[in-house]
Amino acid sequence: MGVDRRRSVVFGEAVEQYEAARPGYPERLVTEVLAYAPDGPVLEVGAGTGKATAGFAAHVSDLTCVEPDPRMAAALTAKCPGVRVVSGIFEDYVPDRRFALLYSAQAWHWVDPDRRWDLAHDALAPSGALALFWNHYIPADDGVRAALGRLAERYGLASQSLHQNEGDRAEESRHLLEDDPRFTDLDRRRYTRTERYDAYRFVTLTGTMSVYRILPPDVRERVLGEVGELVGDGLDLTLTTELALARRI
Numbered sequence: 001m002g003v004d005r006r007r008s009v010v011f012g013e014a015v016e017q018y019e020a021a022r023p024g025y026p027e028r029l030v031t032e033v034l035a036y037a038p039d040g041p042v043l044e045v046g047a048g049t050g051k052a053t054a055g056f057a058a059h060v061s062d063l064t065c066v067e068p069d070p071r072m073a074a075a076l077t078a079k080c081p082g083v084r085v086v087s088g089i090f091e092d093y094v095p096d097r098r099f100a101l102l103y104s105a106q107a108w109h110w111v112d113p114d115r116r117w118d119l120a121h122d123a124l125a126p127s128g129a130l131a132l133f134w135n136h137y138i139p140a141d142d143g144v145r146a147a148l149g150r151l152a153e154r155y156g157l158a159s160q161s162l163h164q165n166e167g168d169r170a171e172e173s174r175h176l177l178e179d180d181p182r183f184t185d186l187d188r189r190r191y192t193r194t195e196r197y198d199a200y201r202f203v204t205l206t207g208t209m210s211v212y213r214i215l216p217p218d219v220r221e222r223v224l225g226e227v228g229e230l231v232g233d234g235l236d237l238t239l240t241t242e243l244a245l246a247r248r249i
């Protein structure tokens, strides 16, 4: 299945909401990914506003970020002035060196599935590490989760919304890499924590998801209004970061 380009470019129009409401990534993940990778230059694909970049930039002196959306890239540069930002999609990026680590946070699924493994292989130095990770946001309370599910279903959004675990993309990646003789040392890790979201932040978070962004504005407003009512005083979100690791031979 190809990438839905209409959905891959919607994040920049909600850059402030994205920055305010999306969770970041655990510090332990950053430490473990850097321990797995050899020393050397690092490449991030689809850096957005820098939710993952900030953690890596604190430890890495040579960090290049590929990001196609100029509004996301501007927020990224403001937050992480020391990183090199290359404007454009990863499919068009021509590496000027081989990287010791390529990582991508919540963005690898937007890169052309027919080309992304070749592109990663070509960008990495021998023994270089590939780290792909995604956050899952699941309301901790079963009743709230079910009610959000019914709401999403009424609007035809059931398959991609916040009430359920989407397909596990880290597991899918590992599965694909298992059959690729150019990669070895596959590993899979998971980091879980719970965060309290008030209704405003949860509605804002929901509104940053691509499946909600592509709705006509009046419909989106209606859905988000209903989400806010349903959540009331807020909710506990179980945040799980799923990580797939591999090493280029």
Ligand SMILES: C[S@@+](CC[C@H](N)C(=O)[O-])C[C@H]1O[C@@H](n2cnc3c(N)ncnc32)[C@H](O)[C@@H]1O
Pocket: 008, 009, 011, 022, 045, 046, 047, 048, 049, 050, 051, 052, 066, 067, 068, 069, 072, 088, 089, 090, 091, 104, 105, 106, 107, 110, 111, 112
């Ligand atoms: C869901 S956001 C994730 C941003 C950030 N990594 C984070 O974790 O918050 C996906 C990002 O991928 C970018 N993107 C979409 N298609 C891309 C492509 N083909 N190559 C590189 N980045 C892409 C979008 O502009 C957006 O900034």
